[in-house]
Every structure is written in C-alpha cells, then in structure tokens.
Amino acid sequence: MSHESVSPLINDVKRQRESGNEKPKKSMAQDEASASLPVTMDKPVCFIDADSDGKLCVQQSALQILQQIQQPVVVVAVVGLYRTGKSYLMNRLAGKQTGFALGSTIESRTKGIWMWCVPHPTEAGTTLVLLDTVDKGDPKHDTNIFCLAVLLSSTLVYNSRGTIDNKAIMDLQYVTELTECIKVKSSDEDADDLSNFVKFFPTFIWAVRDFTLELKIDGKDVTEDEYLDFALKMKHGTSRRVMEYNFPRECIQTFFPSRKCFTFPFPTAPEKMSCLESLDSADISSEFLKVTDHFCKFVFNDSSVKRLKDEYTVTGRVLGHLAKTYVDTISSGSVPCLENAVIAMAMIENEAAVNVGLQVYQSGMEKLKVSFPLELKAVSSKHQDLSSTATQAFMKRSFRDTDGKHLKSLEVGSVSSFWMMVNG
Ligand SMILES: Nc1nc2c(ncn2[C@@H]2O[C@H](COP(=O)(O)OP(=O)(O)O)[C@@H](O)[C@H]2O)c(=O)[nH]1
Numbered sequence: 001m002s003h004e005s006v007s008p009l010i011n012d013v014k015r016q017r018e019s020g021n022e023k024p025k026k027s028m029a030q031d032e033a034s035a036s037l038p039v040t041m042d043k044p045v046c047f048i049d050a051d052s053d054g055k056l057c058v059q060q061s062a063l064q065i066l067q068q069i070q071q072p073v074v075v076v077a078v079v080g081l082y083r084t085g086k087s088y089l090m091n092r093l094a095g096k097q098t099g100f101a102l103g104s105t106i107e108s109r110t111k112g113i114w115m116w117c118v119p120h121p122t123e124a125g126t127t128l129v130l131l132d133t134v135d136k137g138d139p140k141h142d143t144n145i146f147c148l149a150v151l152l153s154s155t156l157v158y159n160s161r162g163t164i165d166n167k168a169i170m171d172l173q174y175v176t177e178l179t180e181c182i183k184v185k186s187s188d189e190d191a192d193d194l195s196n197f198v199k200f201f202p203t204f205i206w207a208v209r210d211f212t213l214e215l216k217i218d219g220k221d222v223t224e225d226e227y228l229d230f231a232l233k234m235k236h237g238t239s240r241r242v243m244e245y246n247f248p249r250e251c252i253q254t255f256f257p258s259r260k261c262f263t264f265p266f267p268t269a270p271e272k273m274s275c276l277e278s279l280d281s282a283d284i285s286s287e288f289l290k291v292t293d294h295f296c297k298f299v300f301n302d303s304s305v306k307r308l309k310d311e312y313t314v315t316g317r318v319l320g321h322l323a324k325t326y327v328d329t330i331s332s333g334s335v336p337c338l339e340n341a342v343i344a345m346a347m348i349e350n351e352a353a354v355n356v357g358l359q360v361y362q363s364g365m366e367k368l369k370v371s372f373p374l375e376l377k378a379v380s381s382k383h384q385d386l387s388s389t390a391t392q393a394f395m396k397r398s399f400r401d402t403d404g405k406h407l408k409s410l411e412v413g414s415v416s417s418f419w420m421m422v423n424g
C-alpha cells in the first residue's frame with residue numbers, strides 16, 4: 001500500500017484525535033493509576049449557576065474538577081425551601097462542620113447548585129458527589145434546578161421543616177411537573193411510560209427537620225417510614241379537592257417508589273441556633289446527633305453509584321458531560337431527554353475510547369521502532385498483539401458502540417499507523 005492510498009485513513013485518524021477531548025493524553029498505566037486516586041476538594045464550588053439573564057450555565061471550573069474524576073460517583077443532591085438546614089446537613093455528609101455556606105452568606109446567595117466531591121467514606125474507589133441547591137423563589141428557575149437535581153443524582157434528599165403536612169407536600173410541587181420537564185425518549189410516537197422514568201430516578205429521602213411530634217398514628221407507635229407513607233396516603237373520591245390533594249402524593253409515590261424518611265429533632269437550644277456551625281458536639285442534642293448519624297450511614301450504605309440506561313456507570317467525568325448536556329438543553333428552551341443524553345454521552349466516551357486505544361497501539365509501535373530494521377513478519381506480529389491490547393483498552397471505556405462504528409475507526413487508525421510505519 002502506498003502513502004497516497006493510506007492518507008485518507010491518516011486524515012481519519014487525525015480527525016478522530018482532534019475530535020477527542022483536549023486533555024493531555026495519558027498512557028493506560030497512568031489512566032489506571034488515576035482511576036484509583038480520589039479527587040479531594042477542601043471546599044465546595046459553584047457547579048450550576050444562572051447568568052444575569054437567568055440562563056443556567058455549568059461552571060467551567062467545576063467541569064475541570066469532574067474531568068479528573070475517573071472513579072464511579074454516588075451523587076447525593078438536596079432540595080427544599082430556603083433556610084431549612086439543607087447546607088448544614090450536606091456538610092454533615094461531607095464529615096465537616098463547615099463547607100457549604102449556611103444562612104445568608106454571600107456564597108449561599110448564588111442561586112443554583114453547589115458541588116463538593118469527597119472520597120466515599122465507606123466505598124473505596126468511589127467518589128461521593130454532594131450537590132447542594134439554592135432556591136431563588138422563582139418557580140421556573142427552581143423547577144429547573146429541581147429537575148437537574150433529579151437527573152444528576154442517585155439519591156435525592158428533600159428537606160423540610162416541621163411535620164409532613166399538606167403544606168410540606170405542596171412545597172414539593174415541582175414533582176408534579178416532572179413529566180413535563182423530563183423526557184425519557186425523544187420520539188413522540190413512543191409516549192413516555194411512567195415506569196420508564198422511575199428506572200432512572202434517584203432514591204428519595206425525606207428529611208424532616210425540627211420535628212416535634214411523637215411518631216404515632218392513632219395512638220400506635222410507627223416508624224419514620226410509616227409516618228411518611230401515612231402522610232402520602234391518598235383520599236378516596238373524585239371531587240376536585242380530593243384530586244388536588246391526591247395529585248402530588250401520587251406523583252411522589254410514582255416517581256419515587258423507593259422512599260425513606262428521617263425525622264430530626266431541634267439540634268440545639270434556640271439561643272445557640274444562630275452559631276450552630278461552630279458548636280461543639282457537646283452542645284448539640286444527642287438525639288439530633290443520633291438521627292444525623294443514622295441518616296449519614298443510610299446515605300453511605302444505601303446510595304448507589306449513578307447509572308444511566310443500559311447500566312452504564314457514571315464517573316465524575318461523565319457526570320460533568322451529563323450536567324453540561326442537560327443544562328445546555330434546558331437553556332435552549334428544550335426538555336432534557338434521558339435517551340438523548342445517553343446518546344451524547346456515548347458519542348463523547350466512544351471518541352475518547354478510540355483515542356485511548358490508538359494511544360496504546362501507537363506507543364507500543366514507537367517502542368518497537370528502536371529495534372528497527374525488523375522483518376515485516378515481526379512487525380506484523382507485533383501489530384496483531386498491539387491491536388488486540390488496543391481493542392481491550394477501547395472496550396474498557398467504550399459504551400453502547402452497538403454498530404461497532406467506533407471500534408472500526410480504531411482498527412482503521414491502527415492499520416494506518418502500521419502502514420505509515422512500514423512505508424517509513
Ligand atoms: N432550627 C434549625 N436550624 C437549623 C438546622 N440546621 C441548620 N440550621 C440553621 O438554619 C440556618 C439555615 O441553614 P442552612 O443550612 O443554610 O439552610 P439552607 O438554606 O436550607 O441551606 C443556619 O443558621 C443554620 O445554622 C436545624 O436542623 N434546625
């Protein structure tokens with residue numbers, strides 16, 4: 001084969017390299033090594049913010065952090081009304097006294113989503129990503145933030161204060177809008193089936209703060225989960241009032257079949273509440289510490305790694321792509337679609353997988369060059385070996401390359417490298 005005849009292939013390879021992600025290319029060994037290293041952030045960063053026109057955007061600095069996280073991620077997001085103690089609880093999950101800004105500090109006024117990635121406390125090789133949301137009081141913005149929290153998390157914590165009464169349930173009104181704000185499939189004829197949604201939705205935890213009631217129903221002791229189920233019970237009847245009462249309850253039950261409830265007492269005496277962040281654990285109620293401990297243990301033990309369709313495991317890197325895809329879709333006025341996001345992820349990851357494979361192949365061939373001149377047979381045999389190692393490296397990263405298009409382009413790339421080398 002002459003140079004002329006391989007040049008389109010070389011261009012093809014060049015194009016693939018250029019279209020891949022721009023980060024410096026790493027060897028497989030380096031990739032493996034960094035896969036085991038957790039990325040530690042000493043404080044949270046703003047992840048998704050609204051610009052002056054109210055348009056949502058993902059912060060580049062947060063994306064850069066996620067880009068470095070090759071580990072699978074467990075994503076815990078908290079939602080709920082302003083000043084209900086969300087940030088405080090998230091700091092507890094991070095095992096820190098301070099971190100997400102509390103109350104009315106400047107940072108907490110940034111409306112959107114904050115992110116803190118920490119090594120998972122109980123699952124080695126996994127990163128815990130904590131997402132803290134800040135309400136704006138603007139229904140459209142808050143619904144978008146709620147949807148993003150649902151789309152990005154594997155566990156969703158809804159935080160409210162007092163009791164689970166009708167008002168608390170009405171405050172979770174966003175849940176009634178989920179079917180309009182999220183699509184599973186892009187095609188209209190394939191109407192979204194509710195059970196389709198649920199498969200990709202996070203586990204739901206209701207955290208009730210400053211809970212003062214006794215956990216009793218009709219005089220009988222009940223668990224926190226039974227208390228939640230009781231609050232979500234629907235009424236019989238078809239009157240408008242009954243339907244309005246039932247609708248949010250039905251939505252919560254349908255979208256979040258896996259539910260858990262924790263009721264937290266007041267953390268400390270009222271006069272100490274304003275400096276909660278700096279209190280010693282001796283000044284915090286032991287019952288509050290106990291519930292917080294149960295809550296954290298439950299989150300650590302029961303929250304699963306974030307997965308997409310086809311059980312695809314989300315790493316920090318993929319979470320970044322996912323957030324960008326969803327935010328860009330919302331900002332363009334469209335409805336985020338799970339299926340489209342998976343297709344977009346597959347494209348990005350498969351292009352990167354081709355680069356990883358090519359890198360393996362080419363670095364192996366470079367090493368062989370030092371022993372040149374060699375018989376064509378010896379070079380061919382090395383080509384075979386390296387092609388299969390490159391394919392393995394590709395397979396490890398690729399996802400949903402169902403028609404084998406990307407694997408083919410890796411093969412084409414390797415063959416063209418081979419001919420370039422042989423033809424000098
Ligand atoms: N009453 C009460 N106050 C709390 C609790 N947790 C945190 N706080 C205080 O409530 C204020 C708002 O907390 P923050 O976590 O910023 O609420 P967020 O706006 O929902 O994130 C702060 O002054 C906290 O110290 C709680 O469980 N009960």
Ligand SMILES: [Mg+2]
Pocket residue numbers: 086087088101102103108132133134
């Ligand atoms: Mg907050």
